[in-house]
Every structure is written in structure tokens, then in C-alpha cells.
Amino acid sequence: MDKAVGLDLGGTFIKAGLVNKEGKIIKKTQIPTKGEEGKREVVLRQMEKAIEFCIEGIEKENLAGIGIGTPGVVDNDGIVYGAPNLPEWDNLPLKDIFEKKYEVGVRVENDVNSITWGEYIYGAGKGCKNMICITLGTGVGGGIVIDGKLLRGSVYSAVEIGHITIDYKGPKCNCGNYGCIERFVGRDYIVERAVKAIKNGEKTLIYDLVDGKLENITPKIISEAYLKGDKLAEKIWIDVGECLGAMLTSLVNVFNPERIIIGGGISQAGKILFDTIERVIKERAMKKLSENLKILPAGLGTDAGIISGAALIFGK
Numbered sequence: 001m002d003k004a005v006g007l008d009l010g011g012t013f014i015k016a017g018l019v020n021k022e023g024k025i026i027k028k029t030q031i032p033t034k035g036e037e038g039k040r041e042v043v044l045r046q047m048e049k050a051i052e053f054c055i056e057g058i059e060k061e062n063l064a065g066i067g068i069g070t071p072g073v074v075d076n077d078g079i080v081y082g083a084p085n086l087p088e089w090d091n092l093p094l095k096d097i098f099e100k101k102y103e104v105g106v107r108v109e110n111d112v113n114s115i116t117w118g119e120y121i122y123g124a125g126k127g128c129k130n131m132i133c134i135t136l137g138t139g140v141g142g143g144i145v146i147d148g149k150l151l152r153g154s155v156y157s158a159v160e161i162g163h164i165t166i167d168y169k170g171p172k173c174n175c176g177n178y179g180c181i182e183r184f185v186g187r188d189y190i191v192e193r194a195v196k197a198i199k200n201g202e203k204t205l206i207y208d209l210v211d212g213k214l215e216n217i218t219p220k221i222i223s224e225a226y227l228k229g230d231k232l233a234e235k236i237w238i239d240v241g242e243c244l245g246a247m248l249t250s251l252v253n254v255f256n257p258e259r260i261i262i263g264g265g266i267s268q269a270g271k272i273l274f275d276t277i278e279r280v281i282k283e284r285a286m287k288k289l290s291e292n293l294k295i296l297p298a299g300l301g302t303d304a305g306i307i308s309g310a311a312l313i314f315g316k
Contacts, residue, residue, distance in 0.1 A: 001061070001062065001063070001064040002020060002021050002062060002064065003018055003019065003020055003021075003026065003058060003062055003063055003064060004018075004019055004063065004064045004065050004066065004067060004309075004310040004313040004314060005017070005018055005019070005051055005054045005055060005063070005065075005066040005067070005309070005310070006019050006067050006069075006305070006306040006307055006308060006309025006310035006311070006312075006313075007047060007050060007051065007066065007067065007068045007069070007305075007306070007309050008069050008111070008114075008304075008305025008306055008308070008309060009033065009043075009047065009068060009069060009070045009071065009086075009111070010033060010071075010111075010305075011033060011035055011071065011084065011085030011086060012032070012033055012035075012085075013030050013031065013032060013033055014030070014031050014032070014033050014046055014047060014050045015028065015029075015030045015050075015303075015305050015306050016028065016029055016030075016047075016050035016051060016053070016054050016306060016309075017029070017054060017303065017306035017307075017309075017310075018054040018055070018058070019306065019307060019309075019310035021064075021314050023121070023122035023307050023310065023311070023314075025303055025306060025307065027053075027054065028054075028303065028306055029050055029053045029054070031046055031049060031050055032046065033046060033086070034046050035085055035086050035087055037087070038087045039087055039088070040087055040088035040089065040092070042087075043086060043087065043089075044097065047068075047098075048101065051066060051098075051102065055102070060103070060104065063104050064104075064105070064313050064314065065104050065105035065106060065107065065313040066098055066102060066104060066105075066106045066107075066309075066313070067106075067107050067108075067109070067114070067308075067309035067310055067311065067312030067313045068094060068098070068106065068107070068108045068109070068114075068309060068312075069109055069110070069111040069113075069114030069115065069305055069308055069309050069312075070083060070086075070089075070094065070108060070109075070110065070111055071083035071084060071085070071086060071089075071110070071111055072086070072089060072090075072110065073110065073155070073156055073157045074094075074108050074109055074110045074113075074156060075156045076156070077093070077095060077096075078093065078094055078095020078096065078106065078107065078108035079091065079092065079093050079094070079095070080092040080094050080108065094106075094108045095107070095108045105313070107312040107313060109150075109312055110156075110157070111305070112133075112135060112141035112142060112143050112159075113143045113150055113152070113159075114305070114308045114309060114311075114312060115133065115135065115141075115143065115263070115298075115300075115304055115305065115308050116131075116133040116142070116143025116144070116145060116150065116308075117143070117145070117150060117308060117311050117312060117315060118300055118304055118305075118307050118308025118309075118310075118311040118315075119131075119133050119261050119263075119298055119299060119300060119304075119308070120133075120145045120311075120315070121311040121314065121315035122299075122300065122307055122308075122311055122315075123261070123298060123299035123300040123304070123307075124259065124261045124296040124297065124298055124299035125145065125259055125261055126299075128257075128258040128259050129145070129147055129148050129258065130145060130146055130147065130255065130256065130257045130258050130259075131144070131145050131257050131258060131259045131260070131261060132144050132145075132248070132251055132255065132257045132259075132260045132261070133145075133260075133261045133262075133263070133298070134161055134244075134248075134260070134261070134262050134263075134264075135262075135263050135264035135267075135298075136185065136244075136262065136263070136264040136265065136266035136267050137186075137187055137264040137265045137266060138186060138187045138188065139162050139182050139186050140161055140162030140181055140182045140185060140186060141161065141162060141264075142159050142160075142161030142162070143159055144158075144159050144251075144255060144257075146255065161181070161247075161251075162180060162181060162182035162186070163175050163177060163180045163181075163182060164180065164181050164247050164250065164251075165177060165178070165179045165180060165181075166179055166180070166181050166184065166243060166246055166247050167179035167184075170183060170184075171183050181243060181244070181247045184240070184243045185240045185243050185244055185266070187218075187219060187265070187266060190219050190222065190236060190240060190266065191217050191218065191219065191222075193236050193239070194206050194217050194222055194232065194233075194236060195214050195217060197232055198214060199214075202232055204225065204230055204231070204232040204233065205225040205228050205229075205230040205233070206221060206222060206225045206230065206232060206233060209221050209224055209225055219265065219266055219268075219269065220265075220268070222236055222237070222269075223237075223268065223269050223270070226269075226272065234272065237269050237272045237273055237276070238272065238276050240266075240269075240273065240276075241272065241273045241274075241275070241276025241277045241279075241280065242276055242280050244273075244276075244277050244280075245276060245277040245278070245279065245280025245281050245284070246280060246284065248260060248277065248280075248281055249280065249281050249284040249285045252281060252285040252286075252289055252290050252293060253285055253286055253289055256289045257293065258292065258293065258294065259293070259294045259295070259296055260277075260281075260293065260294070260295045260296070261296050261297070261298050261299075262274070262277070262295065262296070262297060262298065263297065263298025263300075263304065264298075267297060267298065274295060274297070277295060278295050281293065281295070
């Protein structure tokens with residue numbers, strides 16, 4: 001029972017791997033999700049293909065279980081309630097389906113909670129008991145571990161960090177609320193800042209890096225400009241870091257974590273983002289609650305979903 005399958009279900013791709021107890025991947029695969037075909041059974045079959053690749057040649061007694069990270073709300077029985085970009089992915093007893101299919105233990109968790117648990121067991125959160133994990137990309141996701149347990153809430157969907165209000169009179173968010181942190185630091189809104197500044201006549205290397213094609217601006221381009229000394233890019237990243245720092249200050253004051261772990265594509269902005277977040281938290285949070293706090297980049301890299309799936313099986 002020294003190996004587990006970790007499966008990361010995305011809207012476009014399924015990533016899966018066979019992982020040992022130390023969190024090392026033995027083999028892995030990536031195949032299309034095929035959600036665009038509009039059939040639940042098609043996606044389930046793709047998941048089966050990925051799992052079967054991982055367990056080929058493995059004796060059942062050596063397989064500890066299968067851990068699945070999926071979009072959507074997931075209850076304690078492994079039933080999934082709704083997921084964007086996945087067809088008919090509601091009231092889906094994912095745990096039971098795969099336990100009956102493979103006759104091993106299966107754990108199913110929301111994908112962001114799964115990543116949080118993976119970082120806690122094998123990544124940057126290893127060795128602590130209280131931590132916050134956030135992922136920065138198109139939106140803002142998050143998970144919290146308190147006293148060694150995932151915070152899940154009464155309907156299993158706690159820690160919607162992206163929809164914490166930081167400006168109650170701010171712009172409307174896709175969730176229907178106003179002034180959510182996601183509306184300030186999500187990928188599209190970071191790009192929007194650069195585009196708006198350029199249209200207002202601000203001189204910047206960002207414009208040169210995309211040859212004047214504003215639709216090609218990305219956070220990565222903004223980071224490239226910053227590293228070349230661009231003042232607009234610097235201002236954008238400081239503003240993003242200050243927004244995140246202000247939001248995280250509230251979480252520090254409520255949960256008193258030992259570590260805050262930050263991952264996702266936007267986190268690749270690197271030192272300027274992390275330094276700004278840390279500065280703001282140190283300035284704003286209650287001193288006793290933040291004096292020993294560490295703010296760290298996520299540690300599991302591009303295989304985080306696979307390793308985190310296995311952590312659902314091995315991590316207790």
C-alpha cells in the first residue's frame with residue numbers, strides 16, 4: 001500500500017500520476033478532458049483512461065487508493081455539486097463510481113482544497129499546523145488548514161478567498177458582489193490596468209514588448225517590463241501586492257496562520273509581489289499574530305495537482 005494515484009481534473013486536461021508515500025511521481029500522463037463533447041460519461045471514461053495508465057502493472061495490494069481533485073463543491077461523501085466547463089457535473093457520486101470500478105479507497109476533494117492539502121503534506125506547508133494557501137490566476141482561489149484539518153464549512157465550500165470584499169463600493173464582480181479581491185488582482189484586471197494606462201498616454205516598455213498590440217499584453221509581459229526597469233509595470237505589481245496584502249491581513253488577524261503559501265501563474269511575478277504582500281501584512285496585521293508568519297511560494301510546481309491527489313490518500 002505504498003503507492004497512490006493522484007488525478008487532477010481540469011476543464012481542458014486531465015493530469016494523473018502514480019505517486020509514492022514520499023510524494024514522488026513514478027509515472028504520469030496528461031490527456032484531454034473532452035468536456036466540450038457535452039457528456040458526463042465521456043469525461044468519466046477519460047478519467048478511467050488516465051487512472052488505468054497509472055495502475056498498469058501495479059498489484060492491487062500495493063495501491064493505497066485514488067485521490068481526485070475536481071472543480072465544484074464536494075461533500076464528505078465525495079459527491080460533486082456543479083462545476084464550470086464540465087458537462088452534467090452535478091450531484092455526481094464520483095467517490096462511489098471509482099470505488100466500485102477499481103475496488104480501492106477513493107477520496108474526492110475540490111481542486112483548490114486538494115492543492116492546499118498537497119502543499120500542507122508535501123509542499124511549502126510541510127511541518128506546520130496552520131496555513132493559508134492562495135492561487136492567483138484568472139481568479140483567486142484558496143484553502144485554509146487549521147490545526148491540521150482543512151477548513152470546509154457547513155456546506156463544504158468555505159474559503160472563497162477571491163470573493164472577500166476589499167472595497168465595498170468597488171467594481172462589480174462576476175459573483176454579483178462588489179469590490180471583491182478577485183476584481184482587483186485577477187489576471188484580466190491586471191492586464192486591464194496596463195491597457196488603460198497606455199490608452200491614457202503613459203509611456204511604458206509594455207507597449208514596446210507587444211509591438212503596440214494591446215490585446216497581447218499578459219501578466220508575464222508586465223513582469224518582463226518590470227525586470228527591464230519599467231515604472232508602470234512596477235506600479236502595477238506594487239498595487240496588486242498591496243491589494244493582496246490588505247486582504248491577507250484580515251485572514252492573518254482571524255486565523256493566525258504560521259505560513260501563507262502563494263501559487264498560480266500570477267505568483268510568477270516573484271520578489272516584488274511577495275515583498276509588497278509581506279510589507280503590507282507587517283504594517284497592518286496585529287503584531288503578535290504576524291511576527292512569526294512566513295510568506296512562501298508554492299512548492300509543488302506544475303505537478304501540484306497530481307501530488308496533491310496522492311496527498312489526499314497518504315496525508316492524514
